[in-house]
Amino acid sequence: MATWAYPPLPPDQVNREADKALARELEWLLQSLQESLVSLKEGLQECAALIAPQEPGSTLVLSSLRSENVKGFVTRLGTQVVKGDIQLRLPSLPPPRGSPSTRLTLSQSPEAPSLVLQQLVSVRNLVNQSLDIVDRGTTDAEGEGDVRGNWWDTSASDNMFDPPPPPYVSFHLSIADSALVLLLRTLESTTITQTPSAFATDISLTGFSLRDRIFGSHKRAHDEAGDVFMWHGEEVRVKEKVRVESQDPSLMAVMAKLTALEHEVMRWVTALRVLMGNEDTESET
Numbered sequence: 457m458a459t460w461a462y463p464p465l466p467p468d469q470v471n472r473e474a475d476k477a478l479a480r481e482l483e484w485l486l487q488s489l490q491e492s493l494v495s496l497k498e499g500l501q502e503c504a505a506l507i508a509p510q511e512p513g514s515t516l517v518l519s520s521l522r523s524e525n526v527k528g529f530v531t532r533l534g535t536q537v538v539k540g541d542i543q544l545r546l547p548s549l550p551p552p553r554g555s556p557s558t559r560l561t562l563s564q565s566p567e568a569p570s571l572v573l574q575q576l577v578s579v580r581n582l583v584n585q586s587l588d589i590v591d592r593g594t595t596d597a598e599g600e601g602d603v604r605g606n607w608w609d610t611s612a613s614d615n616m617f618d619p620p621p622p623p624y625v626s627f628h629l630s631i632a633d634s635a636l637v638l639l640l641r642t643l644e645s646t647t648i649t650q651t652p653s654a655f656a657t658d659i660s661l662t663g664f665s666l667r668d669r670i671f672g673s674h675k676r677a678h679d680e681a682g683d684v685f686m687w688h689g690e691e692v693r694v695k696e697k698v699r700v701e702s703q704d705p706s707l708m709a710v711m712a713k714l715t716a717l718e719h720e721v722m723r724w725v726t727a728l729r730v731l732m733g734n735e736d737t738e739s740e741t
Contacts, residue, residue, distance in 0.1 A: 489724060492720070492724065493590055495720075496590055496717060496720065496721070497587065497590045497591075499713050499716070499717045500583055500586050500587050500590065500717065501587065502713060503579075503583050503710050503713050503714060504580070504583050504584065504587070506706045506707075506709055506710045506713075507534065507535065507576060507579060507580045507583065507706075507710060508534055508580075509533045509534030509535075509536075510533075510534075511533070512531075512533075513531045513532055513533035513534075513538060513539075514531065514532045514533075514704055514705070514706055515529055515530075515531045515539075516529060516530055516531070516532065516636050516702035516704060517529050517702055518530055518542065518636070518638050518700050518701075518702050519700060520698060520700050524545045525544070525545055525546055525698050526542060526543070526544060526545075526638070526640065526698055526700050527542070527543045527545075527557075528540070528541050528542030528543055528560075529541060529542075530542075530562075530629070530636065530638075532573070532636065532704065534576070535572055535573050535576040535577045535580060536570050536571060536572050536573065537562065537571040537573065537629060538562070538570075538571075539562055539564075540560070540561065540562035540571075541559070541560075541561050541562075542559070542560040542561075542627075542638075543557040543558070543559055544557055544558040544559075544560065544640065545557045545558075546558075546640075546642060546696055546698065547696065548642040548695040548696040549622065549625065549642050549696070558621075558622060560617055560621050560625075560627060561617060561618055561619075562616060562617060562618075563615070563616060563617055563618035564618070565618065568615060568616055568618070569613060569615060569616055571612055571616050571629065573629065573630070573631060573636075574605060574610070575630060575631045576631060576707075579710070579714075583714075605630075607626055607628040607639060607641070608626070608685045608686060608687045610628065611626040611627055611628045611687075612627040612628070612629070624642060624643040624644060624645070624692065625640070625641070625642055625643070626639075626640065626641040626642075626643060626687070627640060628640075628641075631707065632701070633711075634703060634704060634707040634708040634710075634711045635701040635702060635703045635704060635707070636701065636702050636704055636707075637699065637700075637701040638699070638700050638701070639697065639698070639699050640697070640698045640699075640700075641680075641694050641695075641696065641697050641698075642694070642695045642696045643687060643692040643693065643694060643695060644692060644693055644695050645690055645691070645692055646684055646691040646692060646693055647690075647691070677696070677697075678694065678696070678697040679697075680694040680697055681693075681694065
């Protein structure tokens with residue numbers, strides 16, 4: 457198709473006609489988005505329903521693979537974990553006398569604090585905010601960032617369990633890739649001292665461990681070995697670290713829906729930017 461007209465139009469008229477065409481195209485796009493906003497609202501409502509507390513909740517197995525280190529389950533009800541029974545057989549955690557394992561049970565007492573998954577609280581709040589935004593017909597939204605938290609600050613408190621867990625045990629639950637992730641750590645204070653013996657593993661000769669000089673250096677037991685953390689007002693090191701996870705079907709559905717909705721919204725944003733003359737979207741993707 458020819459890109460010129462005869463007789464030639466004055467530049468001012470060409471610009472006016474171009475502006476009119478752009479306005480009509482923008483009006484068409486905004487009208488078509490109204491139907492899409494209805495679909496967006498329905499998708500967000502489905503996500504809100506999946507996150508909302510619904511009895512009897514989601515019971516998830518949290519057990520280590522190919523070992524007896526961790527065996528148990530937790531029950532998630534909405535944004536909270538309301539039940540949990542975990543059996544631990546860790547080399548660094550001797551069990552109580554007469555028992556083959558250490559048991560951690562979430563307290564069912566009404567006075568016990570709730571074990572809240574702050575990441576799900578954040579998602580629930582953002583979904584509700586998005587529903588409000590859709591109802592108002594606007595497109596501005598703000599996120600709350602990563603609320604997973606550091607384990608040394610957000611581990612489950614001792615009074616969430618009945619009976620309380622052994623000293624220097626960290627129980628930390630979070631969400632990752634639609635799975636409930638439990639990280640268990642046994643800790644030791646950095647202030648613990650011992651008298652070196654001929655068989656101690658920390659004897660140093662001119663800065664080199666005698667054990668390493670004889671047997672060679674060994675791999676770190678886990679990725680936090682040797683690091684120091686401030687936990688309950690005390691400097692500690694992580695003796696043993698165990699990670700177990702369980703896929704949550706409801707969270708998988710929420711993630712799939714939110715991902716699809718995000719792609720659809722980004723498609724709208726890209727179309728609007730093109731119409732407004734701003735096609736540089738590489739920095740936003």
